[in-house]
Amino acid sequence: MTRHREILVGVVIVAGVFTAVVGTLWLQEVTLGRGTREVEALFDEVGSLMRGNPVKLRGVGIGRVQSIAVEPGGEAVRVRMRIQEDVELPADPVVILAPESMFGDWQAEIVCRTVYPQFDYYEPREPEVLGGHALPDITRLTAAADEISATLTVLTARVEQAFTEETAQNISLAIDNIQEVSERLRDLVEVQAGAFVELATEVESAVVELGGAARSANLAFQKVDEILGAPGTESLLEDVQATVFNLRELTQDLGSTAQGAQVLVMHADSAFVRLDRLMAQIESGEGAFGRLMADETLAIRAQDALRDLQALLEDFKENPHRYVRLSIF
Amino acid sequence: MKTRFLLNPFYLVGRSALDTVAQIGRWGGLAMDTLRALPQVGTWGRLLPGQMARIGVDSVPIALFIAAFTGVVMALQASYTFTGAVPLYFVGTLVGKTMILELGPVLTGLALSGRVGASIAAELGTMRVTEQIDALETMAYDPAAYLVVPRVLAGIIMFPVVVILATATGIAAGWLTSLQLLDMSTPEFMKGLRLFFLPWDVQFAVIKSLSFGLTVTSIGCFFGFTTRGGAEGVGLSTTRAVVVSSMVILVLDAFWAATLL
Numbered sequence: 001m002t003r004h005r006e007i008l009v010g011v012v013i014v015a016g017v018f019t020a021v022v023g024t025l026w027l028q029e030v031t032l033g034r035g036t037r038e039v040e041a042l043f044d045e046v047g048s049l050m051r052g053n054p055v056k057l058r059g060v061g062i063g064r065v066q067s068i069a070v071e072p073g074g075e076a077v078r079v080r081m082r083i084q085e086d087v088e089l090p091a092d093p094v095v096i097l098a099p100e101s102m103f104g105d106w107q108a109e110i111v112c113r114t115v116y117p118q119f120d121y122y123e124p125r126e127p128e129v130l131g132g133h134a135l136p137d138i139t140r141l142t143a144a145a146d147e148i149s150a151t152l153t154v155l156t157a158r159v160e161q162a163f164t165e166e167t168a169q170n171i172s173l174a175i176d177n178i179q180e181v182s183e184r185l186r187d188l189v190e191v192q193a194g195a196f197v198e199l200a201t202e203v204e205s206a207v208v209e210l211g212g213a214a215r216s217a218n219l220a221f222q223k224v225d226e227i228l229g230a231p232g233t234e235s236l237l238e239d240v241q242a243t244v245f246n247l248r249e250l251t252q253d254l255g256s257t258a259q260g261a262q263v264l265v266m267h268a269d270s271a272f273v274r275l276d277r278l279m280a281q282i283e284s285g286e287g288a289f290g291r292l293m294a295d296e297t298l299a300i301r302a303q304d305a306l307r308d309l310q311a312l313l314e315d316f317k318e319n320p321h322r323y324v325r326l327s328i329f
Numbered sequence: 330m331k332t333r334f335l336l337n338p339f340y341l342v343g344r345s346a347l348d349t350v351a352q353i354g355r356w357g358g359l360a361m362d363t364l365r366a367l368p369q370v371g372t373w374g375r376l377l378p379g380q381m382a383r384i385g386v387d388s389v390p391i392a393l394f395i396a397a398f399t400g401v402v403m404a405l406q407a408s409y410t411f412t413g414a415v416p417l418y419f420v421g422t423l424v425g426k427t428m429i430l431e432l433g434p435v436l437t438g439l440a441l442s443g444r445v446g447a448s449i450a451a452e453l454g455t456m457r458v459t460e461q462i463d464a465l466e467t468m469a470y471d472p473a474a475y476l477v478v479p480r481v482l483a484g485i486i487m488f489p490v491v492v493i494l495a496t497a498t499g500i501a502a503g504w505l506t507s508l509q510l511l512d513m514s515t516p517e518f519m520k521g522l523r524l525f526f527l528p529w530d531v532q533f534a535v536i537k538s539l540s541f542g543l544t545v546t547s548i549g550c551f552f553g554f555t556t557r558g559g560a561e562g563v564g565l566s567t568t569r570a571v572v573v574s575s576m577v578i579l580v581l582d583a584f585w586a587a588t589l590l
Contacts, residue, residue, distance in 0.1 A: 005382045012386050016490030019497045020531055027425075027526040052527045103415060105524050 028052070028064065035085035036063065041095040041108070041130040042076045042122045047137045049097050049106045055081045056109045062087045065108055076122055079132070081108060094121050095132035108132075356551045359473065363481060363547075366474030376479040384445050384480070384546070385487025389494060391444060392437045396495035399432050400424060400502030408511045417513055421521025424503035429530045430590075433496030435582050438541035441488065442574040446549040449480055450570035453553020454563040462554070472554075481546045488542025489535045496534060537585050541578050548574040 039055075046068055055063040063083030070077050079095070090112040096119070100107040110130070113121065121131035136144075366373065407423040453476060456462050465472050500522070507513040552570040556562045 005386070006378050008386050009378055009381045012389060012494070013381075013486070013490050016493045020493045020535070023493075023497060024528050024531050027523050028528060029523065050525070050527075052525070101416070103419065 029061070036082045037085045038066065039063075039081045039083055039089075039110075039130065040126075040128070041079050041081070041132040042071070042124040043079060043095075043097065043132040043134055044076065044120075044122050045134055046077045046079060047097055047106060047134040048099070048104055049079065049108065049134070053105070054100070054107050055083055056107055057083075057087060057089070059109075062110075076124075078129075079108065083110075093130055094119075095130050097132065097134040099135070099137070352555075355555060356547070359477065359551050359554060360547065362471075362473035363477045363550075366471050366478050369471060369474040369478075372471065372474040373478040373482070376475070377482055380479040380483035381487050383448075384441075384483045384542075385491055388441050388444055388487070388491055391440055392491045392495040393498045395436050395440050396428070396433060396499035397502040399436060400428060400499035400504075401506045403427060403432070403499070404503040404506040404511065408507070417507075417511065418517040418521035418524075420503070420507055420511065420513065421518040422524045423521075424507075425500055425522040426525060426530070428496045428499040428503070429526075429534050431582075433499055434492045434534050434537040434541060435578065437492045437495045438488070438538065438545065438578045438582075439575055441491065441541075442545045442578060443571050445484065446545045446570045446574040447567045449546060449549030450552040450556075450567045451563055453550055454556030454566040457554060457556045458559055458562060477547075477550045477554075480550055481543060484542035484546030485539055486542070488545070489538040492534060492538035492541075493531075533585070533589055536589065537582065540581050540585070544577045544581060545574045548577065 049065060049068060051065055051068060053065045054061045055065060063081055066080040066082045068077060068079050079097075081095075089110055092113045093110050094113045094116075096109050096111055096116065097106060098109065099105070113131075116133075119133040121133045123131050403424045404420050407420040408417060411417060411419055453462070456476070462472050462476070465475055504515070504518050504522075507518045508515065549570045552566040552573070556566040558565075
């Protein structure tokens with residue numbers, strides 16, 4: 001074993017160790033000489049996040065995910081991230097886990113809570129731990145898209161089933177009808193607008209006339225006030241008062257007269273009621289008059305009887321002895 | 330006669346099973362001897378650098394050659410597969426992940442099992458059939474401390490080093506291929522390379538290569554130590570050492586993937 005061989009062995013070993021250490025640090029993007037600090041965040045779940053995934057702030061890589069562990073009790077997942085020490089986090093920071101691309105690589109992005117207020121962030125009890133939210137995995141989105149696609153397929157099938165040529169014609173007809181109705185409505189609106197203008201004009205003139213009337217009334221009231229304020233008005237008012245008193249007495253007299261007339265009317269009413277009842281009996285054939293009026297045979301017989309009676313009277317006049325015999329003895 | 334013919338398959342299976350168990354037992358015995366020889370630093374310490382040079386340094390060129398072309402092929406095949414569907418920066422991801430986790434350690438392990446395992450088995454097998462090992466025992470030298478420990482320790486130390494260098498070479502070759510042949514930029518390739526990189530990946534590769542080093546060297550030593558016959562026995566031991574160490578490397582590869590990932 002020569003010295004040269006021993007040196008060669010040493011060089012190979014050093015080269016191997018150096019390659020492993022430096023390569024690992026380089027691939028991890030570890031920057032020696034720059035300080036780092038640890039940030040923790042809690043999540044309901046972390047999707048496909050893995051140890052070593054990048055941590056970003058405003059799209060710039062500032063560190064990597066150090067560890068992922070389910071909390072005792074299993075209610076949350078704690079993610080530890082190592083980030084550059086000199087990076088200042090935004091106010092009220094939260095961590096959003098999301099796919100970095102379509103191929104399963106994820107990232108943790110530190111943002112201000114107000115940037116995405118719609119997300120349901122985990123609220124940690126420890127003040128120094130950040131809240132976080134994981135966006136749905138691409139597989140979940142794909143599943144949702146599949147579901148939507150299936151629904152659309154069903155919908156399309158139903159539309160195809162419902163949308164026949166006849167339906168199209170009906171829709172076309174309906175559109176034509178709607179167009180026609182729209183035109184009519186437009187005409188109607190135009191007419192109504194004209195009428196409304198006329199009405200407004202008339203209202204305006206009426207308002208003007210009312211204004212004139214109000215002015216006239218105002219003048220009349222002024223004159224009344226003047227009259228009322230003029231001398232001699234008091235005697236005039238006394239005369240009017242006396243006249244009103246006379247009118248009141250006259251009214252009372254007329255009232256008593258009216259009461260008498262009312263009694264008369266009531267008697268007349270009862271007489272008319274009786275007359276109506278009598279007429280009703282006659283019309284219904286009750287009584288002699290009624291039967292006479294209602295029964296035509298009876299009338300004819302009565303007529304015949306009258307005729308016989310007349311003949312009898314004539315015969316009595318002509319031949320009184322036949323009927324009356326006077327004998328004194 | 331007919332009964333013996335019918336029972337022949339069972340006999341073969343039973344014989345093979347017993348031989349395998351016996352081999353494992355003998356390998357266990359050698360492993361125990363090796364562990365017992367570890368305190369004899371004075372014996373194996375001065376031999377270790379030479380073995381490290383033979384097993385490690387001399388294997389670097391072939392390991393880098395294999396890794397470089399593997400990286401080139403990985404980049405080209407990845408771009409061929411990803412065209413139009415997946416962003417091209419995933420070439421970096423595929424090359425990096427595959428080289429670090431799988432191809433770097435396994436291809437290097439397989440290559441070194443052929444080169445190192447065969448060399449050790451042939452060397453020790455020749456020493457066995459020429460009774461040099463017996464002579465060592467006669468002179469009160471512990472053959473395990475003198476022959477096995479330096480080789481196994483050299484394998485354990487140098488395999489990870491060679492694997493790391495090979496992996497870095499494969500990634501660099503993939504990066505150059507991406508730049509020159511795939512119209513990719515360095516930031517694109519680096520983005521893909523860093524995308525899913527974890528330090529654990531490197532640790533995993535080191536653990537695998539340690540186990541491969543132990544496997545290749547110990548199996549080579551075992552088959553060399555158990556060589557019987559003349560030159561034919563040496564050849565048979567060499568072949569067996571390569572075949573068995575290659576198989577064990579693949580089994581260990583699956584084992585570590587199942588247990589550590």
